[in-house]
Amino acid sequence: MSGLKSESNFEKLLAANQFVVTGELGPPKSADSTVIREKAGYLKGRVDAVNITDNQTAIVRMSSIAAGTIALQEGVEPVIQITCRDRNRIAIQSDVLGAYAIGLRNILCLTGDHQTFGNHPTSKNVYDMDSIQLVRMLKDMRDEKRFACGDEIRNGKNAPIVEPRIFIGAAANPFADPFEFRVIRLAKKIAAGADFIQTQCVYDMARFKEWMKQARNKGLHEKVKILAGVTPFKSVGMAKYMRDKVAGISVPDYYIERLSAAEDKAAEGINICVEQIKELREIEGVAGVHLMAIEWERRVPEIVERAGLLPRPSVK
Amino acid sequence: MIVAERKPFDEILSMIGNARKVLILGCGSCVTVCMAGGEKETQLLASTIRLSDKKQNITRELRCATIERQCDKEFFAAVANDVKWADIIVSMACGVGVQFCGEVFTDKEVVPALNTKFYGATVEQGVWSERCVGCGDCVLFKFGGICPIARCSKSLLNGPCGGSQNGMCEVDPENIQCGWQLIYDRMAAIGRLDLLEQNQPLKNWSTGRDGGPRRVVKEDATL
Incomplete structure (x- = not known):
């Protein structure tokens, strides 16, 4: 297959116009690698790539590159998440070189949750750059073969240029404000060099469809692969928490009512998730789903199977 | 302006420690406007210390003075005698003024009574917010x-x-x-x-604090 930007299998599937499925794996809050191996076991063969979160919600966890490397050993293809909160351009570029050298091929560029939400609220943040600038920096490393400062990516004058050939992703949140700016921001991420987009979890289907319509009107769905995010509800409490406490997530009340009425809340949460995936798949311009089963990786096989997404296609 | 707010009283008291002659030095510019370290606030702090000292049976002398600005050396001359008298100076200026006070009176301990917050503006009576x-x-x-x-x-x-x-x-x-x-x-x-x-x-942050402590030189104004 020609015209590929990286050696990512995830990229190959998207290039072949397969409807892709990505999962998510939260690294442990300890140095315990068995947690990663166990979670990877649930995801292997059920999803095409797995996002490894980067100290999500600003709580210290094992580094995404280290956890991603372990996941890779277990046979899943990681998407390394990198946020702008904790590292400056020196540290991020250094980590990207290392990640590529280890064999990691996909990176998702994020702004990062503010540190006040996490377990070290008195820490200093970095935000040397924003997620859009991060996308651009990685694209320039890959395509221009240069660091952000302009230097070539080589170990010396006579050494070969060895650039990190990374498949570059960015996030999009159609549910935050100002709504009118959300598609502009998507366009800026594409202009910066994003190859794929994973969205915040979709519960408000009407608003997501409106956002996709705006994206299609600008032809953005043809310039980037958009994966719609889904997160199954584990309980009524979780649904209420997402509705009331998490900025940038919109949870319609009818989901709360439906879960409340159900005898088995978890099963109903999975029913809803499966329905959402099926509905998202029908939307023009949606290239796949990003299934974020938060601390519920073990239910991923069931969700993917019931959504009719198995077996996963193989890469030639 | 530079916006500041007074430190908690107990923290100020602990910085003063056993000093028996205390000069509370206000600043007449930004911190007067944001009601943190002007003449009125020096009097208020002095009263609070007196009240606390009385309860604790502590004998301590307090003097209050406020100069035009603590970020210009020329204004400190007006309080030279008070400084000579004092064991300690409690500066109610911003962090700039506190440091400048120490640069002028090099043999005196100077402690800050304020927490310097930001460059901001008055958005409503008694409310200030950051802008730069x-x-x-x-x-x-x-x-x-x-x-x-x-x-x-x-x-x-x-x-x-x-x-x-x-x-x-x-x-x-x-x-x-x-x-x-x-x-x-x-x-x-x-x-x-x-x-x-x-x-x-990507922004060039080297023009900011990340480039190290900064200074501005205006050639035609130098001597």
Whole structure:
């Protein structure tokens, strides 16, 4: 297959116009690698790539590159998440070189949750750059073969240029404000060099469809692969928490009512998730789903199977 | 102006420690305007110390004085005698004034009575809010006169993160407006939303604090 930007299998599937499925794996809050191996076991063969979160919600966890490397050993293809909160351009570029050298091929560029939400609220943040600038920096490393400062990516004058050939992703949140700016921001991420987009979890289907319509009107769905995010509800409490406490997530009340009425809340949460995936798949311009089963990786096989997404296609 | 607020009383008292002759030195500029360290506040602090000392049976002499500015050396001459008398100077200036006071009176202990907060403005009676971080390379022309570095919790230059909801920032939805909502609304009002579609490249932070302590030299003003 020609015209590929990286050696990512995830990229190959998207290039072949397969409807892709990505999962998510939260690294442990300890140095315990068995947690990663166990979670990877649930995801292997059920999803095409797995996002490894980067100290999500600003709580210290094992580094995404280290956890991603372990996941890779277990046979899943990681998407390394990198946020702008904790590292400056020196540290991020250094980590990207290392990640590529280890064999990691996909990176998702994020702004990062503010540190006040996490377990070290008195820490200093970095935000040397924003997620859009991060996308651009990685694209320039890959395509221009240069660091952000302009230097070539080589170990010396006579050494070969060895650039990190990374498949570059960015996030999009159609549910935050100002709504009118959300598609502009998507366009800026594409202009910066994003190859794929994973969205915040979709519960408000009407608003997501409106956002996709705006994206299609600008032809953005043809310039980037958009994966719609889904997160199954584990309980009524979780649904209420997402509705009331998490900025940038919109949870319609009818989901709360439906879960409340159900005898088995978890099963109903999975029913809803499966329905959402099926509905998202029908939307023009949606290239796949990003299934974020938060601390519920073990239910991923069931969700993917019931959504009719198995077996996963193989890469030639 | 530089906005500051008084430190908790117990912290000030512990900095004063056993000093028996205390000069409380106010500043007549920014911190007077933001009601933290002007003449009135020096008197208020002195009264509070006296009350506390009385309860604790501590004998201590207090003097209050306020000079025009603590960030210009010439104004300190007016209090030279008070400083000579004092064991310690409690400066009610911003961090700049506290340090300058120490640079003028090199043999005296100077302690800060205020926490210096930010460059800001009075938004309503008794309320001040941050507007500038002194990055050294003003970008206001790109953002409709609203600074994303000072007013976005993450200093984002290319638009709002996912934490913007109903005009407020997720870091403190009760009190912090989303800087990017303000920028968006302002750009819409002046018909310049097109500017926001441009990708802003990596910022050069070396003009700010990240370049090390800064100084400005205006050649034609030097002697």
